[in-house]
Amino acid sequence: MKFAVVVFPGSNCDHDAHYAAEQVLGQQAEYIWHKETSLKGADVVILPGGFAHGDYLRTGAIARFSPVMEEVRRFASAGGPVLGICNGFQVLLEAGLLPGAMLRNRSLKYQCEHVIVKVEQTDTPFTNACRPGQLLRIPIAHGEGNYYAEPDMVAQLERRRQIVFRYTSAEGTATDASNPNGSVANIAGLCNEQRNVVGLMPHPERACELALGSADGLIMFESAVRFVADGARRDYSGTAAAR
Amino acid sequence: MMTGSISPEVLERHGLTREEYGRIVSALKREPTLTELGIFSVMWSEHCSYKSSRVHLKTLPTTGPRVLQGPGENAGAVDIGDGLAAVFKIESHNHPSFIEPYQGAATGVGGIIRDIFTMGARPIALLNSLRFGPLDDPLVRRTFAGVVAGIAGYGNSIGIPTVGGEVAFDETYAGNPLVNVFCLGIASHDEIIKGIASGVGNPVYYVGAKTGRDGIHGATMASAEFDDKSAEKRPAVQVGDPFMEKLLLEACLEVMKTDALVGIQDMGAAGLTCSTCEMGSRGGAGVDIDVSLVPQRETGMTPYEIMLSESQERMLMVVKRGREAEVERIFEKWDLHAVRVGEVTTDGKLRVRNHGEVVAEIPNTALTDDAPVYRRPMAEPAYIKEAQQLSLDSLGKPATAAEVFRRLLASPTIASKRWVYRQYDHMVRTNTVVLPGMGAGVVRIKGSRRALAMSVDGNGRFVYLDPYLGAQLAVAEAARNVACAGAVPIGGTNCLNFGNPERPEIMWQFARAVEGIGAACRALDIPITGGNVSLYNETDGRGVLPTPVLGVVGVIDDAERVVRRAFRNVGDAIVLLGETHAELGGSEYLKVMYQLVRGTPPALDLQREGALHRILIEAAASGLIKSAQDCSEGGLGIALAECCIGTGFGLEAEVPAAAAPTAFVDHATLFSESASRAIVSVAPEHEAALLSLAERVGVPAQRIGAVRGDRVRIAIEGRTVVDEPLAAIERTWGTAIERYLEPAKAIA
Secondary structure (H helix, E strand, C coil), X not given: CEEEEEECCCECXXXXXXXXXXXXXXXXXXEEECCCCCCCCCCEEEECCECHHHHCCCCCCCHHHCHHHHXXXXXXXXXXXXXXXXXXXXXXXXXXXCCCEEXXXXXXXXXXXXXXXXXXXXXXXXXXXXXXXXEEEEEEEECCCEEECCHHHHHHHHHXXXXXXXXXXXXXXXXXXXXXXXXXXXXXXXXXXXXXEEEECCCHHHCCEHHHCECCCHHHHHHHHHHHHHCCCCCCCCCHHHC | CCCCCCCHHHHHHCCCCHHHHHHHHHHHCCCCCHHXXXXXXXXXXXXXXXXXXXXXXXXXXXXXCCEEECECECCEEEEEECCEEEEEEEEECHHHHHHXXXXXXXXXXXXXXXXXXXXXXXXXXXXXXEEECCCXXXXXXXXXXXXXXXXXXXXXXXXXXXXXXXXXXXXXXXXXXXXXXXXXXXXXXXXXXXXXXXCCCCEEEEEECCECCCCCCHHHHCCCCECCCXXXXXXXXXXXXXXXXXXXXXXXXHHHCCCCEEEEEECCCCHHHHHHHHHHHHHCCEEEEEHHHCCECCCCXXXXXXXXXXXXXXXXXEECCCCHHHHHHHHHHCCCCCEEEEEEECCCEEEEEECCEEXXXXXXXXXXXXXXXXXXXXXXXXXXXXXXXXCHHHHCCCCCHHHXXXXXXXXXXXXXXXXXXXXXXXXXXXXEEECCCCCCEEEECCCCCCEEEXXXXXXXXXXXXXXXXXXXXXXXXXXXXXXXXXXXXXXXXXXXXXXXXXXXXXXXXXHHHHHHHHHHHHHHCCCEEEEEEECCCEECCEECCCEEEEEEXXXXXXXXXXXECCCCCCCCEEEEECCCCCCCCCCXXXXXXXXXXXXXXXXXXXXXXXXXXXXXXXXXXXCCEXXXXXXXXXXXXXXXXXXXXXXXXXXXXEECCCCCCHHHHHHHHHHCCCCCCEEEEECHHHHHHHHHHHHHHCCCEEEEXXXXXXXXXXXXXXXXXXXXXXXXXXXXXXXXXXXXXXXXHHHC
């Protein structure tokens, strides 16, 4: 199977996601430049971390206009698995593929450190190999990861089981002390209503090998492989005939 | 001599002396135009010409079997095996960081990154060495926070991890912080590209950000002392755009893969002037450019301003004739516009035109190789003999060792730098195998089994008290940190931060320090492949501690054998390699407890230092040891505590007493900063093998305790002198810096 790693100008975790998919997982991976209009037959799309277009406006605010996003949107609406990591998550929010918005971290500083997240939902393409409630030790690295949504929206996210990851203590409790950035309801990641688009602030691609201090993130990539294998290889492009 | 339009005031504004002006006239065989005068002034500034330091720097060892590129290029390069090279350099951005902390530090990071990718290497790691005044000064806190945020803002955005470094505090840096930034990149041997212009008729391209009026005379500013008017120099600090640099980085690396480039150089200090004449000079060619073709951000810029602007994120390239379209296409992909501004000529001259009309014409070598070289007068400073006197007995009744231990743990120079490195993305590129705060930074090399360890170290107090010895100790410490990770030190770079070289005593400090670096590097087999000199680090006539900072790079053949600082298993034996002497001179102990900078720095036997490194490297490669930690600032007592931090394990140790006056035995034993020591932990069954290895190599070694319990308990001659719960140590050490910067949070 094949991972597409979208490269915006200013993406800087594109190599890391590609390496995790290709070298650690042993799957195919291909970079897709943001000006391209085809995902080249990918089974899974990753929007990687970084500072797309410099993020001088709001994070992700310009990236959503990149030509490739039209194709990502089409892929997602056809049920294709899309993962937004950090800046990729911010792009998904700006593109309206996921609800809510990002504020600056409550520390008002960039923070890079390992955190614990709890897998709250296992019926997504990126968590299906996890145990319910599994705790993952994964790094964060962001200045604007303070997720915000209106209370009604948060209630709706809870009702529809769209909160996929929460920041918790080592015991799995979502406390204020374990919330690194002030995110509402300790939300670290969520999915869309169809459950195929997932975004999260932590970086699973940085936690795929024990040599780097944690391999807990690998399960998210393994989940994607399983999802695609189980799903009898659907064509998500909606433009298959054209290719 | 002073005729024409060049008045003494104009000369002074350009930081040129009458003698230098005379040299300009004889190099040109005529009076210079104002544009030419500006060009000379920046190229002959201390910052670009190294006119005061060059005669001394020439004495450093710069060659060796691994050296692929020594000093003189944008960065040095050493062979790391597998056909790969480590390309690295350290550079200062002290003056801009004082005037405008965030942008000064940010553009320092941007500049050193350009130096690395200009060589054809992909930058993979950053380190920094920082010095500030005491944190109880609000102005210092502002500078400190601004510098850290600036480094973070640039490095994080461009996606190069900051994997380590050092931060120290001393009053002398209050009005003149030191911001030294180190960058390392990886290239194949055959990918290394130089800053060279050659091939008559080859086009010269400008690419990157547009040129504005920012930073004009930045190099000249960096070559002058500060005074109360310094704030007025703020427009001479540039503003960084890491996004633009990220685009440039990716586009340049892509272009370099095509072999369409002859040479490339970034426009850093002295901007377009420096890149044109240096590339021409290195290639033995001339460069002919028309400034009217240079993309400009502002209207009405004069040739003078365009040539001297230090706008950031700009590169100059010489492209092979006939390959232009290929190069232009790659830059267009990245939404950058490569603009042809001139061509390479045969006459060895820098010729600057404005709409075709020649406004400057100067032989390249007059600006580079033939720049003034000064053998400035030197004199041993009067303070040294007096400052080297230290009588412990005159200090009165000392505090208990336990009290000193707690005070030192809370000293910002020793305490955790988490507040700093948490703001740096230290994991991007997924190579960081040792996280910051643990000694040397270590990154693995993808596509190879190897890893690189790197460390930047310096100790201004030691150099102040004895420049020759102090500088040697800086080399030794940086190399020791690298060896503690299990890496063989293979190359070094230095950043020499000193005061005003026109003062004989400063020049003496500088010359002695360079001699010390040379001697230590020769003994430890560490060639210096490049670096940077920052002089005039003075405010209102008061100099910083003379602070040479050494960056040392080491290679580990098997990344899985990297050794870290932290203890790993209960019951492991703790072994001290090396010996502790009563050497409190210049120590953190004297500074924290008595506000003294006195005595002589610890003695250094370079043969023994090298032998210690061999043990550490061999024991790491064979998997004999489980952890290793250098003993330096704060001495053995602090180093032992640091091995426990974050592990959940305590220790029990009985350490051999140093020979000191009775009242100070405990302090000399625990807090002397004797050189050539390391603390290692070893499984009990391997203890004998380690001790015999040490004996074979000729390094004193002894078991001093074991990893045990949850307290740090240290005894001397049977007396327990420190007995602290690990949790309390972690709190004191972990929150000391935060307490100054975010008092409310640290208390909560």
